[in-house]
Amino acid sequence: TAQEQVQYNQRARWPVVNLQGIAQHTLGSMLPGMVENQAGVSLNLSVPLYQGGHTSASVQQAQAQTVASVDHVANVRDEVTLNTQTAFLNLKDSVAELHAAKATLASAKISLEGTRKGYEVGTRSIIDLLQTATDYIRAEQDYNVAFYNQVVARVQLKAASGQIGMGDLESINALLRRNEAS
Numbered sequence: 001t002a003q004e005q006v007q008y009n010q011r012a013r014w015p016v017v018n019l020q021g022i023a024q025h026t027l028g029s030m031l032p033g034m035v036e037n038q039a040g041v042s043l044n045l046s047v048p049l050y051q052g053g054h055t056s057a058s059v060q061q062a063q064a065q066t067v068a069s070v071d072h073v074a075n076v077r078d079e080v081t082l083n084t085q086t087a088f089l090n091l092k093d094s095v096a097e098l099h100a101a102k103a104t105l106a107s108a109k110i111s112l113e114g115t116r117k118g119y120e121v122g123t124r125s126i127i128d129l130l131q132t133a134t135d136y137i138r139a140e141q142d143y144n145v146a147f148y149n150q151v152v153a154r155v156q157l158k159a160a161s162g163q164i165g166m167g168d169l170e171s172i173n174a175l176l177r178r179n180e181a182s
Helices: 002-013 054-121 126-160 166-181
Strands: 016-027 035-046
Touching: 002 054, 054 126, 126 166
Parallel strands: none
Antiparallel strands: 016 035
């Protein structure tokens, strides 16, 4: 569009040709029974010689707007690329974070069960049991945060690549409900 505006402004220098035609039929306007038919054609040619620099200034302005439009499109393209790459790396990081949190949670659960058995037998104290239970709860919180981060990273990647839809949001809700129930 900006390039077409440049061409339009350049055409302001072109000569303009106007062709006008007129036809008139009069029946008895002044004298009864008199018929008058007239026809005429005029051809006008106007050549812009100088308009105080308006034409060249408008061409230069349109050319500058073309450059600005191209730069804006390149900027948007770079921004989309950066957002998509960042979202992908965040997703990749969240996957590793979730795996690590899952392994930590499993380890904390085993440790809690072992400490509980040790407390029942009498080899562990209540303080050991409480510390292990606190570690388990912290591991569970870390897992939930990692799970949330992965869901958010998936949504951000789909949004950055322009592929997010209502079905994606519904599946995320179902996934969150399922994780909440377990």
